[in-house]
Amino acid sequence: MNSKHSFWQALIVAIIIFWTGIMLGILFENSRTSKLENFYKSSETQIFDIQLTGNLLMNEANPDCNTALQDNIDFADRIYEEAKTLEKYDASNKITDDIVKLHSRYDLLRTMLWLNVIGLQEKCSNQTNIVVYLYQYVEPNIDTQAKQVAISKVTSDLKKKYGDKVLLIPLAYDTGVKSLSLLRSKYQINEFPVVIVNQKNKITGLNTVEELEKYLEL
Amino acid sequence: MEFVTIVYLAFMFIALYMFSFFIILTFRNRQSLSLYPSPNTNFFITVLIPAHNEEKSIESTINHVMQSDYPQNKLEVIVLNDGSSDNTSAIVKNLLKKYPGLKLIDKENSGKADSLNLGIKKAKGELIAVVDSDSFPAPESLKKLTGFFDNPKMGAVTSFVTVRNKNDNFFAKIQSLEYVILGWSRKLLDFVDSVYVTNGPLSLYRKSFIMEVGGFDRSTVTEDIDITWNLLNHDYKTAMCLDANVSTIAPSKFKSWFKQRTRWGLGGLQAIQKYRKMFFRKGMFGAFILPFVSLSIILSIATFIFSTYLILRAILIRFLTITYSVSANTTIFALQDINFYPSVIIFYFVVLFTLSISYSWYILKAIKYEENLNLKKFLTLLFYILVYLTLYPLVWFVSIYRFLKKDYKW
Numbered sequence: 001m002n003s004k005h006s007f008w009q010a011l012i013v014a015i016i017i018f019w020t021g022i023m024l025g026i027l028f029e030n031s032r033t034s035k036l037e038n039f040y041k042s043s044e045t046q047i048f049d050i051q052l053t054g055n056l057l058m059n060e061a062n063p064d065c066n067t068a069l070q071d072n073i074d075f076a077d078r079i080y081e082e083a084k085t086l087e088k089y090d091a092s093n094k095i096t097d098d099i100v101k102l103h104s105r106y107d108l109l110r111t112m113l114w115l116n117v118i119g120l121q122e123k124c125s126n127q128t129n130i131v132v133y134l135y136q137y138v139e140p141n142i143d144t145q146a147k148q149v150a151i152s153k154v155t156s157d158l159k160k161k162y163g164d165k166v167l168l169i170p171l172a173y174d175t176g177v178k179s180l181s182l183l184r185s186k187y188q189i190n191e192f193p194v195v196i197v198n199q200k201n202k203i204t205g206l207n208t209v210e211e212l213e214k215y216l217e218l
Numbered sequence: 219m220e221f222v223t224i225v226y227l228a229f230m231f232i233a234l235y236m237f238s239f240f241i242i243l244t245f246r247n248r249q250s251l252s253l254y255p256s257p258n259t260n261f262f263i264t265v266l267i268p269a270h271n272e273e274k275s276i277e278s279t280i281n282h283v284m285q286s287d288y289p290q291n292k293l294e295v296i297v298l299n300d301g302s303s304d305n306t307s308a309i310v311k312n313l314l315k316k317y318p319g320l321k322l323i324d325k326e327n328s329g330k331a332d333s334l335n336l337g338i339k340k341a342k343g344e345l346i347a348v349v350d351s352d353s354f355p356a357p358e359s360l361k362k363l364t365g366f367f368d369n370p371k372m373g374a375v376t377s378f379v380t381v382r383n384k385n386d387n388f389f390a391k392i393q394s395l396e397y398v399i400l401g402w403s404r405k406l407l408d409f410v411d412s413v414y415v416t417n418g419p420l421s422l423y424r425k426s427f428i429m430e431v432g433g434f435d436r437s438t439v440t441e442d443i444d445i446t447w448n449l450l451n452h453d454y455k456t457a458m459c460l461d462a463n464v465s466t467i468a469p470s471k472f473k474s475w476f477k478q479r480t481r482w483g484l485g486g487l488q489a490i491q492k493y494r495k496m497f498f499r500k501g502m503f504g505a506f507i508l509p510f511v512s513l514s515i516i517l518s519i520a521t522f523i524f525s526t527y528l529i530l531r532a533i534l535i536r537f538l539t540i541t542y543s544v545s546a547n548t549t550i551f552a553l554q555d556i557n558f559y560p561s562v563i564i565f566y567f568v569v570l571f572t573l574s575i576s577y578s579w580y581i582l583k584a585i586k587y588e589e590n591l592n593l594k595k596f597l598t599l600l601f602y603i604l605v606y607l608t609l610y611p612l613v614w615f616v617s618i619y620r621f622l623k624k625d626y627k628w
Contacts, residue, residue: 010238010239014235021569142534149543153549208546
C-alpha cells in the first residue's frame with residue numbers, strides 16, 4: 001500500500017467530518033430559528049389582533065382604555081421573554097444569519113407595539129409608562145456591549161419593580177427598521193444606548209433604577 | 219458569518235486534516251510500525267560523541283555505546299571533547315584502557331557541528347553514528363539502524379528517544395509522554411518519506427553523503443535539523459526506526475526546558491530560511507516537509523494569538539459589565555446569564571479533543587509506555603494536552619524574537 005495516498009484520503013475524511021459539523025451546526029441553528037419563527041408568527045398575529053381590538057374599543061362611546069392597555073402590556077411582556085431567548089440563540093448561532101433577520105422582524109414588531117401604545121397613551125388618561133430602551137445591535141464595541149448589558153439589567157429591574165405600570169420595549173436601533181428611524185428623528189434621539197421614558201425623557205449613560213424611576217409618571 | 223468564526227473554522231479544518239492524516243497513516247501501517255530491515259552489509263561504524271562539560275553523564279553514555287551488540291571489530295567510538303572545563307576529558311581518559319575501540323580528541327571549544335565535522339574527518343567508518351553525551355542507546359539499537367543503509371539512497375536514520383529521568387518530577391514525566399508521541403509521529407512520517415529531523419541522542423548517517431553535502435553546518439543552532447534537510451535537499455532518504463531505543467536526560471526545570479526548546483525553535487526557523495527556495499519544489503521535502511513545519515509554527519502562534527484575543531476580550535467584557543452593573547446598582551450575575559447551546563464550534567472542539575485524547579492514549583498503549591496505564595497517567599496526558607502544549611507558542615515567540623535579532627547563541 002502506498003502511504004502517500006494518505007494525503008488525499010485524509011482530505012476526504014477531513015471534509016466529511018467538517019461537512020458533518022457544518023450540517024449539524026445548520027441543523028441546530030435551524031431548529032432554534034424555527035422555534036423562534038413559531039413564536040414570532042404567533043406574536044405577529046397577536047399584534048394585529050391587539051391593534052384591531054384597540055381600534056374597536058377606542059372607537060366606542062366609552063373607550064375601554066384599561067383593556068386596550070392591558071393587552072399591550074401583556075403583549076410587551078410576552079415578546080420581552082421571547083427577546084431574551086432570541087438574544088441567547090443569537091450568541092450561539094455562528095453559521096447562518098437567520099437569527100439576524102428574525103431580530104430585525106422582532107424589532108419591527110416592537111416598533112409597531114411602541115406606535116400602538118403611543119396612540120393609546122394620547123387617547124387615554126390611564127397612565128402606563130412607556131419605557132423604551134434603544135441599544136446598538138450591529139458590532140457594538142466592548143465598552144458599549146458591557147454598558148448595554150448593565151442598562152438592560154436596570155430596565156429589567158425597573159419593570160420587575162413596577163410591573164404593569166411600566167411597559168418595557170427594548171429595541172435595536174440599527175437593524176434597518178425604517179419606521180423606527182422616523183421615530184428616532186421625530187423624538188430627536190441621537191445618542192445610544194438610551195432609555196426613553198414616555199417619549200419625553202431621553203436618559204443616556206448608566207443610571208440606577210432609582211434614577212430612572214424619577215422620570216416615571218406614577 | 220463573522221470573521222472570527224471563519225478563522226476558527228479554518229483552524230479546525232487544518233487540525234482535522236492533520237489528525238485524519240496521522241490516523242490514516244497509523245491504520246495503514248499498524249503492522250509495520252516496529253519493523254526494520256535486517257542488515258545485509260556489515261558496515262564499519264564510527265560513533266561520534268561530542269561532549270562539552272558532560273562529566274555527570276559521559277561515562278554512562280560511553281558504557282552504553284560500548285555495550286552495543288554491534289560487532290566490536292566493526293565499531294569505532296570517538297569522544298570529541300569540545301573544550302570542556304570540567305572532568306569530562308579525565309573521565310574519558312580513564313575509560314580508554316577499558317575500551318580499546320574508544321578514542322578521545324581534545325579540542326578547543328568550537329561548537330557541536332564543528333566537533334562533528336572534525337570527528338567525521340578522523341572517522342574510519344562508512345557510517346557515522348552521532349550520540350549525544352547525555353544519551354544512552356540500547357545495546358541492539360545500532361544494529362537495528364544499519365539495515366536501512368542497504369538502500370543506496372539512504373542518508374540518515376534516526377532512533378526512538380525516551381526520557382531516562384522521567385521519574386525526576388512531573389515536568390520530566392510530561393516530557394516523557396511528549397517524546398513518545400513525537401517519536402510515534404516521526405515514524406508515521408517515515409511512511410511518506412518525511413522524517414524531517416534526525417535527533418541528537420542517536421542517529422546514523424552515511425559518511426560519504428554527509429561529506430558530499432558539506433558536513434554539519436556550524437552557523438545553525440540545531441545541526442541535526444539542518445543536516446537532515448540538507449540530505450533531503452540532495453535527494454537522499456531519511457528514515458526512522460521505532461524499535462531502536464535511546465534514552466536521554468530531559469530538562470527537569472522549566473528554565474532549562476525553555477532554553478532548549480527556544481534553541482530548537484530557532485534552529486527550525488534558521489532551516490526554513492536557509493531552504494526557503496525549496497518550497498513546493500523538491501519532492502516530499504519541498505511539497506510536504508517545508509510547508510508542514512512552517513504551517514505548524516504559523517498555526518501554533520496564530521492559535522495562541524486568536525485564543526488570547528478571545529479570552530482577553532471575554533474577560534474585559536465581563537470586567538466592564540461587572541463594573542457598570544455595580545455603578546448602576548444592579549445584579550452582577552444572574553443564573554439566566556449562563557448560556558449553553560450546542561454550536562458548530564462546540565462540535566469541532568469535542569471532536570478534536572476526543573480525537574487527541576483517544577489517539578494519544580492509543581499511542582501510549584501501542585508503544586507500551588508503561589505497564590500500568592491508570593487514571594493518574596490519563597490525567598497526566600490530559601495535562602499534557604491542555605496545559606503543556608499551550609506553552610509552545612511562547613517558545614515560538616521567543617525563538618522568532620531571537621531569530622529576528624540574529625541571536626544565534628546556544
